[in-house]
Amino acid sequence: MIFLEISLENFGTYAGCNQLDVRPDASRPIVLIGGTNGAGKTTILESILLCLHGKRALGPSVARKEYEAHVASRIHVPPAGEERSSEAAVAVRFHHSESGVVHEYLVERRWYKTPSGRVREQLLLVRDEEVVDDLPESAWQDFLDGLVPPGVANLFFFDGERIQALADDDSGDRLKDAIRRLLGLDLVAQLRADLSRYVGRNDLGEAAEARGRVVSAQDECARAEDALRRLRTEQAALTVSREEVAGRAMRERERFARQGGMLAVERGKLEDDFEKAVALGGSSEARVRELVAGLLPFAICPAIAKDVSARIATEQALEEREIVLRHLEAAAAGLAENLVARDGSDVAQVVAKLITGEAAVGGADRIHDLTSAERALLADQLRRVLSDLPRESAKLARELRKAEEQRTRTRELLDKAPDPSDVSELLEKLQRLDRELGAIDAELDGLASDLQRAEYECKVAERERKRATEALAREDGLADRVGHAVRAAAVLGEFEDRALSSKLDRIEVEAARFFNRLSRKGSLLSRVAIDADTFRVELRRWDDAELPKERLSAGEKQLLAIALLWALARVSGRPLPVVIDTPLARFDRAHREQLLHEYFPVVSHQVVILSTDTEVDAAAAATLKPSTSRSFHLVHDDKLCRTTVQDGYFAIDSELVDAR
DSSP: OEEEEEEEEEETTEEEEEEEEOOOBTTBOEEEEEEOTTSSHHHHHHHHHHHHHGGGGGOTTOOHHHHHHHHHHHBOOOOTTSOOOSEEEEEEEEEEEETTEEEEEEEEEEEEEOTTSOEEEEEEEEETTEEOOSSOGGGHHHHHHHHSOHHHHHHHEEEHHHHHHHHHOOSSHHHHHHHHHHHTHHHHHHHHHHHHHHHHHOOOBOOSTTHHHHHHHHHHHHHHHHHHHHHHHHHHHHHHHHHHHHHHHHHHHHHHHHTTHHHHHTHHHHHHHHHHHHHHHHHHHHHHHHHHHTTGGGGGOHHHHHHHHHHHHHHHHHHHHHHHHHHHHHTHHHHHHHHHHHHOOTHHHHHHHHHHTTTOGGGOOOOOOOOHHHHHHHHHHHHIIIIIHHHHHHHHHHHHHHHHHHHHHHHHHHHHOOOHHHHHHHHHHHHHHHHHHHHHHHHHHHHHHHHHHHHHHHHHHHHHHHHHHHHHHHHSOHHHHHHHHHHHHHHHHHHHHHHHHHHHHHHHHHHHHHHHHHSTTSSOEEEEEEOTTTOOEEEEETTSOEEOGGGSOHHHHHHHHHHHHHHHHHHHTOOOOEEEESOSTTOOHHHHHHHHHHTTTTSOSOEEEEEOTTTSOHHHHHHHGGGEEEEEEEEEETTTTEEEEEESSTTSOHHHHOOO
């Protein structure tokens, strides 16, 4: 499973619709989400669990009324004076492989608060953009519980308080609860208790006629369970192999990067970019030369150009007046006689002045002998000088600078880039490791599908056993039923002991291995012994001598708690993402460094870290950068009572942590 997107709508501190794109890159599993206390980090963790499990996210025995009250309290509360929404929703989009085919799922859980105060819930399950219709809606929750069992979810989605509680637990109760939930032994214990109550109420038996069917069904159940255990063991071994190959691939990738491998791979592209920059610069230079050889020099003296333009307009007016005067002169004599004859005024003198040109425009004379077409051409060229050429020349200057910068930058990268043949061996090795990882992933996906089928077969066999037992109960006497119940309880007890013993051995070894990996003291432990009755932890040093837990520092106790959670998650055999809220609050600098290097980048294929800037500060963010795909900042506005999601991690330089 890989989470792609988490959506919160009017939930907790989040108003409106908010999405976080949390899909990781193949080689960078970490998604870093930062926020101050109260900004909504824990809300994201809670929303994932509520979306997947609904009421069961709050615990196995939570009443419906309590669940509705909790959901109602999580609907976003706006500032005073604004209307409060009556609905909220959370959604998770993820990839999940089935029978070797990767499907995209969307799970949305929406709540509506009725006027009476009750809360109605609506669950939506979408696969590849279509509502799942090959399962009835009543089975959707069972499907989700099969993907992420509620008893296993706390091993992958947890906060710093859970780490602290497990570190402080000397009684073994919390570890006992985690292990029994992991193995499903809490259900076995409940079944044994039910059988004991049944035996206490009855003292008669069943008929022997249907006993064969019961035995056959029990054998089928055992066969299915054996196949399931075998597949889980195979999956666990493959997961360990994948981790080892992924570690080698990461180291080779770092080595490849240090030797300039990416530059060598992209050398051809860099050479093309260099040639394009040279061509762009040459083209721009040629255009500049054209402008310089043309009208551009006139743009240097815009005042003179404006004067010439004004002079041309004046001479245009003079020419037009001369044309008018020539027409007037042709009719001057007759016009003057008519005017004198009528009233004897001096209008004739005015006409004479017009004809002789005494009323010329502004007293100016024409000094340029230009045709109308020549004046129009010159006016247009002056307009270009005053308007177009300055903008065009500025644009060409910018293009020249851009081309020169690109050419210089590309030349520097080409000078740094080694020849592809120098890193070909490293590249081939890296590609080989990636292919190996791909093959393991494909095999793991196939195993996941086989596991799902095996789990289904177990359920079918169990239902058949139950039907056979019920038939036997109807046909036989109560005494035999009681006998079977006694024997079944004994078998369940033996199954519980064997299951616990087989898993405890691996949990002990894995916990010691992970603790040594996280600790600064190297191979300090050879084993983390867990008492099968009390679940108290006993530490064994490398020389098999006992190491009292009390001698561990507070930080080492928390590392032990993380190692136990890591081991439990590994033994579960489920390739699930890890979501951790405030994981470093109680660790000192040295232990934080160990977690930053040895835990977060490798604990899962996807790790969502919800942290404050005091836990994952600038230095820690820089340490996580090679493994970080995306980063976000949860910004809470106290006045608006809402949290918004921004790209980047706090105010730290985005180049430091933002891998987007």
